[in-house]
Amino acid sequence: MSDEPTDPTPLSASGDLDAFAGLYALDALDGDELEHFETLLATDSELQAEVDSYRATAAALSDHVAAPPSAALRERVLAEVAATRQDAPLVVSQRRDPHGRASTERIERARPRSFATMLIAAALVLLAGVGGFILRNAGTTDTSQLAALLALPDTTVVELTDPAAATNVGRVVVNATTGELVVVSSSLEAVDDDRTYELWRLDETGATSAGTFRPTSGNVEFATKLALDGASGVAITNEPASGSDQPTTPILATAEF
Amino acid sequence: MNPPISKNSEVIDLTSRLRRTTPLGERRSTEDAGDLLARVARGDETAFTSFYDLIVERVHGVVLSVLRDPAQSEEVTQEVMVELWRTAPRFDAARGNALTWSITIAHRRAVDRVRSEQSHRTRDDREARLTGTAPAPDTGTEVINQLERQRVRAALAELTPPQRESIELAFFAGHSHAEVAALLGLPLGTVKTRIRDGLIRLRDRLELQP
Numbered sequence A: 001m002s003d004e005p006t007d008p009t010p011l012s013a014s015g016d017l018d019a020f021a022g023l024y025a026l027d028a029l030d031g032d033e034l035e036h037f038e039t040l041l042a043t044d045s046e047l048q049a050e051v052d053s054y055r056a057t058a059a060a061l062s063d064h065v066a067a068p069p070s071a072a073l074r075e076r077v078l079a080e081v082a083a084t085r086q087d088a089p090l091v092v093s094q095r096r097d098p099h100g101r102a103s104t105e106r107i108e109r110a111r112p113r114s115f116a117t118m119l120i121a122a123a124l125v126l127l128a129g130v131g132g133f134i135l136r137n138a139g140t141t142d143t144s145q146l147a148a149l150l151a152l153p154d155t156t157v158v159e160l161t162d163p164a165a166a167t168n169v170g171r172v173v174v175n176a177t178t179g180e181l182v183v184v185s186s187s188l189e190a191v192d193d194d195r196t197y198e199l200w201r202l203d204e205t206g207a208t209s210a211g212t213f214r215p216t217s218g219n220v221e222f223a224t225k226l227a228l229d230g231a232s233g234v235a236i237t238n239e240p241a242s243g244s245d246q247p248t249t250p251i252l253a254t255a256e257f
Numbered sequence B: 001m002n003p004p005i006s007k008n009s010e011v012i013d014l015t016s017r018l019r020r021t022t023p024l025g026e027r028r029s030t031e032d033a034g035d036l037l038a039r040v041a042r043g044d045e046t047a048f049t050s051f052y053d054l055i056v057e058r059v060h061g062v063v064l065s066v067l068r069d070p071a072q073s074e075e076v077t078q079e080v081m082v083e084l085w086r087t088a089p090r091f092d093a094a095r096g097n098a099l100t101w102s103i104t105i106a107h108r109r110a111v112d113r114v115r116s117e118q119s120h121r122t123r124d125d126r127e128a129r130l131t132g133t134a135p136a137p138d139t140g141t142e143v144i145n146q147l148e149r150q151r152v153r154a155a156l157a158e159l160t161p162p163q164r165e166s167i168e169l170a171f172f173a174g175h176s177h178a179e180v181a182a183l184l185g186l187p188l189g190t191v192k193t194r195i196r197d198g199l200i201r202l203r204d205r206l207e208l209q210p
Helices: A016-025 A033-040 A046-061 A072-081 A121-128 A144-151 B009-013 B031-043 B045-067 B068-091 B098-120 B123-130 B146-157 B162-174 B177-184 B188-206
Strands: A093-098 A102-106 A155-162 A167-175 A180-185 A195-203 A206-213 A220-225 A233-240 A253-256 B017-019 B029-032
Touching: A016 A033, A016 B123, A016 B188, A033 A144, A033 A155, A046 B188, A072 A167, A072 B045, A072 B068, A093 A167, A144 A155, A144 A167, A155 A180, A167 A253, A180 A233, A195 A220, A195 B009, A206 A220, B029 B031, B029 B045, B031 B045, B031 B068, B031 B098, B045 B068, B045 B098, B045 B162, B068 B098, B146 B162, B146 B188, B162 B177, B162 B188, B177 B188
Parallel strands: none
Antiparallel strands: A093 A102, A155 A167, A155 A253, A167 A180, A180 A220, A195 A206, A195 A233, A233 A253, B017 B029
16 A cells, blocks of 8 residues: 555644544444544534534535436425424523523423423434534533543443433433543523532432532533442432532433443 | 636635526526525425425435435435425524535435444345445536536545545445445554545635535
8 A cells, every 4th residue: 555645734733533523524433432522522612613614525525426316306305394394493592580580481382391392402412413503502611621531441421311301411421430420411401590400429328419510601511520339320400509418309310320 | 637726706605605597588596505594494485495406416416325225315315305494493504504504414314324224234235335435426417516516526636545535435435434444454543534634635625614
């Protein structure tokens, strides 16, 4: 095999992540690599921008293979579209009610108000890998700790789920040796000033507090450490700002180890 | 050596501005895919019809490139076009243009179909698919401007053969990077680097707005 000519300088300092961004944009990642990359992507807006630019490049390549389908397809598509309801747009606006409390209002068609309907489609980013073209506050977070954790061999990523709707609301990255744990989510809503989210360590005896956290610009990347021995998983509830000794509201999300 | 593509603004703008051909006697109209999609997002079915006519050849082309089978490709193209209609209200123009959004979804769905089917295929079928490369382009499209097509072809021609080969296998043929490495008998890292470098070169060459 002949030597390749020298290639242009990679754009980002962390050349490896940049290469993964290219693979991801071409849908060439799968398995563990895909999951790890998507977890990083959920809170790294620079990485997302890199992926977006590679996707634009790939999309332009479609010119090269463009081919018309049958005329019959057009009729089938238009007929199906006429019978297909569109998804509701996702717009988050912060409003204050007469009592001065902040509430998050969604503009959408009538739907039952469960936790699931309050999802910002982080599921698109975290699961489907389509790129999640959604309205989402761009947060800047330091992903180096998370990236370092993901690089360790005994680190696993588990789903964070809304038990009521059985939908994904984020991920929990946990290292079996050190007990380091990071909750990653883009779909936990802002909490009122007098409230907070609290993480609970779950085991046979019940729930123990593992810390409190509040979303920043719509993103959560909450790092903590747990004694993993005997722990069955974690849960998240909405508590008063000072935290609680035991959960006082229904569980919003859980993850199993 | 390929002649350089003229860098006037008309060429640079072509990717997001798709020219629509109309029957003789009617005025040609240039409609922006993004403008159409904004109307589609508000439920405008007429706008969707125009949007369909504007992009389906690219969507179908990408799907066909990955799936190879015409019947399956039509099926997946239909699914994709309906998905574009259904999710148009959630399209975020700040993140990318309408074409990128559409092709991203099309490619993803085609690859999903391949990856889910591979587990059901016989060993022979799987090997037959692994030896394939991207189908020949230029099947007589009505909508794609020849200048745009030449521009992309020229950009692809400027890649090193290893870069182009890896990108063709990964994107046009829809292989995972492990499959590409297996097909070429190369380490994963080499494939990853070739794809990354090829993409950067293409990105620079095509001077796209993401």
